[in-house]
Amino acid sequence: MATADLAVRFEKLPDLVNGDAWLVHRGRFLSVDILIGLGATPYYLTIEHGRIIRLERGPSPMRSWHLALRAEESGWRRHWEAVPEPHFHDLLAMAKRGALAIEGDVRPFMANLFYFKDVLAAPRQRAGTA
Numbered sequence: 001m002a003t004a005d006l007a008v009r010f011e012k013l014p015d016l017v018n019g020d021a022w023l024v025h026r027g028r029f030l031s032v033d034i035l036i037g038l039g040a041t042p043y044y045l046t047i048e049h050g051r052i053i054r055l056e057r058g059p060s061p062m063r064s065w066h067l068a069l070r071a072e073e074s075g076w077r078r079h080w081e082a083v084p085e086p087h088f089h090d091l092l093a094m095a096k097r098g099a100l101a102i103e104g105d106v107r108p109f110m111a112n113l114f115y116f117k118d119v120l121a122a123p124r125q126r127a128g129t130a
Helices: 003-011 013-018 021-026 073-079 091-097 107-111 113-126
Strands: 031-038 041-048 051-057 067-071 100-104
Touching: 003 031, 003 041, 003 051, 003 073, 013 021, 013 051, 013 113, 021 113, 067 073, 067 107, 073 091, 073 113, 091 100, 091 113, 107 113
Parallel strands: 031 067
Antiparallel strands: 031 041, 041 051, 067 100
16 A cells, blocks of 8 residues: 555545444544644544544644654554554554554543544555555
């Protein structure tokens, strides 16, 4: 998967998440601004009550965020395979391996862990078609 394909897949995240009623319901108590580092490219997501209401491609040095999840493109590529290999199947496994950095206020992340895991696994749905 080329870098451009990876970005296209990630930029479909709002549709994938907002189109999943159970996932939105799971995140209904979460409203937060986060930064997702896709290699050198930062993406800023605004989540309100479980819906991704804004996705902006950076960089934007003055843009604030509460939580950042950063990984190299190769790490996200491996995480978004239809059946990811061990250590790339889960966000905490990636963090334990050193492939994912979790920065900032981790409380919303830990309080909504399964929501975040499902949100960032959503691009796998398109693994065979993207």
